[in-house]
Amino acid sequence: MPLLERASNQGKDMVNRSVISRRKFIQTCTATGLAGLSAPIVWPQSQVPASKLAGGTGSLFSNWNPLRRMPAVMPDKLVLHAAISEVDVGAGTKSTAWLLNESLPSPLIRTRRGERFRVNLQNSLPDALILHWHGLTPPETMDGHPRLAIPKGEKYEYDFVVENRASTYWYHSHSHHRVGKHAYLGIAGMLIVDDDESDALDLPTGLREIPLILQDRRVDAAGAIIPYSDPDTMEGLIGNEPFGNGVHRPQLEVETAIYRFRILNGSNARIFRLARNDNKDLIIIGNDAGFLERPVRTDFIDLSPGERIDLLIDLRDASVGDKVLLGSRAFIISNSLARDDQIHRQGHPMDLMQLVVKRRVRDHSEIPDRLPAPRGPDPADAVRERSFIFTSDRDSQTRTMMAHQINGRSYRMGDIDERVPFGQTEIWTFDNKRNFSHPVHLHATHFRVLSRTGGRNQVMPWEQGLKDTVLVHPEEKVRVAVRFDAHPGLFLLHCHNLEHEDSGMMLNIMVG
Ligand code: C2O
Ligand code: CU
Ligand code: CU
16 A cells, blocks of 8 residues: 555544553653652663673564665765655565655765755655755755745755764754654665865775664564654654664674774664674764764763764674674663563664674774864853753643643744854753653754763763764753854754654754
């Protein structure tokens, strides 16, 4: 059955499920008293042994499919045409998807700092569409604000200069109320920026540089993608199966060498606790907006939707025939409603990708000990503080669905929620007062994470450097130093759990 018919047939069902969800939410909230809980905080140690990682997911599938290597295209008068198509998600299984240039994921765009970025978006989808370049800081009309969405049959011209540092970025639909559906169905891709500093580093390239978009999706017993039909506005859409670069259960053949993995969590709502099943270290060299000062070794990394991590994976001591699994370890979020040990729950373990060691080679490359890190705003220069309080309540219109608010407001496209002077350093606090986790994302700039109180009570090792998305768990307060110095105009602050965003957890920020 075509996707759209199936989706609308399930419309009724959706409302019923939301009622149940809300009831469960209210019960749980009453039982726990909502905010101000004092359950013991157990982060960040993983509570489930890593041995559960392999085969611990209860996946219906045992096959692995070759990872799609995404050919890079330059944003040099690039046409991106959005349309409904069919796509092979691995092993010949066809799914209906919403695609740009018939590609799942959307084409990998690679460019350089200082280059012109010219893209022509053409919309043949039944929904209005606009693309946002997540992590880049272009002028306001180029940023993909939802008010700019174009209907079917129209075009949107992007033309700006890339001002951002070498890093791994993302692009995706930013249509009002439709981001979750569009990203899930395929309107999302990776964007890589290079610059002279990154060229000067001797990092793995070519076949040893792996751009990797990790996503979870809902998959049926045949391995086909289940259409997006049930916007769970509580937890967001949590899938049961892993995808890498649009391939279900991806596998990559590797040599005994150091690999660079540029990983983006492109999921709607699932947080990954990335780890190797052999428990060897992941070596972090960068995150959202560029390199860290020096590599950081860690055995796991929490990556929430919208966050990127630039990793070295050292396979020099592996043997031919070894299979190294990259997976998401089990975890529990204190004071979260997401506690059930089920595959559709946040924190359930999941194998994400298999690396099969095929060839022994001598790799003499070295892991650098210094990296060109960005400076970013200095909290000592801050002239003002603001706080943003993240809450959840029933939707004021339907009364039956969950909605999420920032500072008591649900997003309204025509409102200006916050006015922030251009070029001024401020300290912002993201204060999560309810039992859901929020990856908080800011457009038009990057921020430095200063502190976290409550919950994990620390800035995590993968949160150094400059970020545009930071995970805020229940009862956490995260302070960041921020300064808008790219462009004045109307931009957004929102939760990157796409169902939270679509159900109102977003504000308009007027800079200037
Ligand atoms: Cu990744 Cu407002 O977006
Ligand atoms: Cu963004
Ligand atoms: Cu959220």
